[in-house]
Amino acid sequence: MKKVSSRNGNPHLSKSPTGIQGLDEITSGGFPKGRTTLICGSAGCGKTLLAIEFLVRGAREFNEPGVFVAFEETNKELTENVISLGFDLEELARQKKIVVDHVHLERSEIEETGEYDLEGLFIRIGHAISTIGAKRVVLDTIESLFSGFSNPLILRAELRRLFRWLKEKGVTTVITGERGDGTLTRQGLEEYVSDCVIILDHRVTEQTSTRRIRVVKYRGSTHGTNEYPFLIDETGFSVIPITSVGLTYEAATGRIPSGVDDLDQMLGGKGYFVGSSILVSGTAGTGKSSLAAHFSESVCRRGEKVLYFSLEESPSQVIRNMGSIGISLAPAMKTGLLMFHAMRPTFCGLEMHLTTMHRMVEAFNPSVVIVDPINSFLTGNNELEAKSMSMRLIDYLKARKITALFTSLTTGGSQLERTDIFISSLIDTWILLRDIELGGERNRGIYILKSRGMAHSNQIREFLLTDHGIKLRDVYVGMEGVLTGSARQAQEAREREDSIKRSLEIDGRKNAILRKRQVMEARIAAIKAEFEAEEAESLKILATDQDKIDNIDKERAEMAKSRKAGFEPSLENKS
Amino acid sequence: MKTKTSEPKAHPTDHKKSGNKSADKWILRLYIAGQTSKCQTAFINLTKICEEQLKGRYKIEIIDLLIDPKLSREHQILAIPTLVRKLPVPVRKIIGDLSNTERVLIGLDLKSRD
The missing domain is CATH 3.40.50.300 (P-loop containing nucleotide triphosphate hydrolases)
Structure with a gap:
């Protein structure tokens, strides 16, 4: 079979997309094309569903018809089980896009009497592949063979041959396996499948269940190594990888x-x-x-x-x-x-x-x-x-x-x-x-x-x-710390009071000065009045004195006149 | 596909052994995939057992799945070689090259399991 991947991983291993939201992202493109992928997990964790969705989507979206070999469920059961997910297997079978082959195995009906091989199974699968030109094959779950046949040596040899044969045919194969004790699968299928191993898990913690998927191994490809939660609902399988978004979003400025x-x-x-x-x-x-x-x-x-x-x-x-x-x-x-x-x-x-x-x-x-x-x-x-x-x-x-x-x-x-x-x-x-x-x-x-x-x-x-x-x-932020509510209101009231008090004080001072000024002015007025009084008194005295002098002069003049004598007013009196 | 049918003998006279009930016709189908050694061994062993146990009362049909592969699905065949007892009912399936005669007899109900 052709292998395109080179040492540096580029060009990449070619992939067969699953078309399942999220799964292709964590496997960087899907399952390895032309190789075998093992899906394992405990009962009821969705192995069969994942496998069938891989086929259905392959047939519908990627034009890759598929063969479903069911070891556990009959065609009718399978068809009924997946119709609720919108997968109409009968219709796809009519369109020759999917072949469902139920392999009936009943240990009690089989008597082993010597050497045998599983060529019949090969022929069945080969025939199914060639009738619709299948590119994908699902074997669900091939471990049932171990309960159908008692000789594990033959089975293991045949399985190894089967996977090699499927690879040679170039079909992308998915096999499912029940989780075993300490091993990925009960029969150690992982040892035959070395290309890609996926584990499904269904855990209940605190009464709520979470399904998880993990790619344990993917030879020749990068893959997300985390456990990713997944869901099964009316649209099928969906994996929500944490990495699907990354930190690439644009920052808005609005x-x-x-x-x-x-x-x-x-x-x-x-x-x-x-x-x-x-x-x-x-x-x-x-x-x-x-x-x-x-x-x-x-x-x-x-x-x-x-x-x-x-x-x-x-x-x-x-x-x-x-x-x-x-x-x-x-x-x-x-x-x-x-x-x-x-x-x-x-x-x-x-x-x-x-x-x-x-x-x-x-x-x-x-x-x-x-x-x-x-x-x-x-x-x-x-x-x-x-x-x-x-x-x-x-x-x-x-x-x-x-x-x-x-x-x-x-x-x-x-x-x-x-x-x-x-x-x-x-x-x-x-x-x-x-x-x-x-x-x-x-x-x-x-x-x-x-x-x-x-x-x-x-x-x-x-x-x-x-x-x-x-x-x-x-809030009130001050020396008292942060105050809120009524404490804030009280503080605010206190502050208001203080400010009123302060303004009153200022007014008081202003009044005092005013009063002082008034006092001062009153005093000035009083002094002035006193002075004026004194002045008036003095003037009066002065005037009286002058009058006296004038009178003396006048008397003297009159006296001289009466004496008819010449009169010379004295110099001192004139001044 | 019937590629080879052994001739049933004309007189089913001999009543051999234990629990096999008389004159019922046995139809045995042997599924093979090409003329591999395992298939040839199986056919030889089968013929031998039939001759010994069911002389004149059996018919062997050989179906080569390489010639008609769809029969593998229709007849639910996985292992090669597989021997199917079509008649008498119930249908029995025996796989392997039939080299363990004891187990073949048990498988064909020609000998009771103890």
Whole structure:
């Protein structure tokens, strides 16, 4: 058979795509073409389904007809089992795209009497391949041969020959095997299949089951080595690889208001970034859901769609509760802009939730997704799963440029700057709501722990739930620490009093000066008056004296006149 | 495909051995895939056993799957060689080159399992 891969792995091994969402990504293209792939796992983990989907998709999508050799189920059973997944085997058989061959094996009906080989099986498979020109073959599960025949030596030799023969035929083969004790398969099939081994697993932890897939080995190809969760639902198999998104999404620069004006102010004046992930964390009753509802309502008011995953409350309960603080969500629901999806976290496994969310997002195409609260996925000790699930959800929403708001309940006693679900590092904007206990009351404080790519406020603000929604108040920050609620009001009153007192004091001083001035001026006036009085007195005396002098002169003159003597006024008196 | 049919003897006179009930006609089919040594050995062994046990009452049909491969599916044949007792009912399947005569007799119900 042709082998194209060279030492450096380029050109790559040619692959046979499975067409299964996610699986082709983790196997970088599908199963090895022309080689054998082993799918193993315990009972009920989906081996047969994966194999059959490989065939059906091959026939439908890649024009590669396939042969299904069923050792366990009859054709009828098989057809019935997969019709619910939308695979019509009978129709495909009519179109000569698929041949289903049920191999009936009953140990009790067979007597072994010497040397034999499995040439009959080879002929069967060969005939089936040649009638439809098959490119894919599934043997499900070939281990049944071991219960049909008693001579393992012959069987093992024949199996080795069979796989070699299938390779020579150039068909891509998938064999399934039941998980054994300590080995991948009960009969050690892995030793015959060295090209690609895939393990399926079905684990139940905390009463919820998760299916997982892992590529154990893939010779000549890179592959994802992690365990990836997968789902089986009405559309078949789907694997959700964590790596499917990667960190390649573009960063948007548009902004989307948070619905609370004051909060927008804190977020650099414009609100969140479009397509960013916002985490609102806080202890119970701090108003996380209210913030989420505010956001939803404002987004809907601008005519955009919101998908609200409510994990703890029913939609009507949310609507009622939000109505009590003046946020009315019902109109948006009526217009179809707001869609609620309430589900219990324990209703199904995390993967099922994730896929449900994926599917709803795909169908509804919202611009905002709200998960309230995201940490309810954390049940028991499934931290790792919950984290990986949240991570994938965030990645997925980011890739689709959907703004996502998650709320997270911080349990009492634990550190606030920590989320139980460990997603804080993936979050772009983290708003922390906290209780501030002071002076016998409990008030809500809000602050922005981080907000990537914007100048955000570093203030702690007080957060009030009023009849008209959320209002933010400045808290009192001073020598007394951070004060909120009535303590803040008391402090504010105290401050008001102080300032009144101060202004009164100033007035008092002003008056005092005024008074002093008045006193001074009064004094000046008094002195002046005294002086004036004295002056007047003096003048009067002076005038009297002059009069006297004048009178003497006059008398003398008159006397001289009467004596008829010459008169010379004395010099001294004239001056 | 019937490629070779042994001639049943004219007189089914001899009543051999144990539990085989009288004059029923035996139809035995031997599935082979080409003239391999295993298939030839099987045919030789089969003929020998039949001659000894069912003389005159049997018919062997040989089906070569290489000639008509679809019969492998229709007749549910995996191992080669496979001997199928078509008649008398119930159908019995024996695989291998029939070298273990004891087991062949048991398989054909010509000898009871103890």
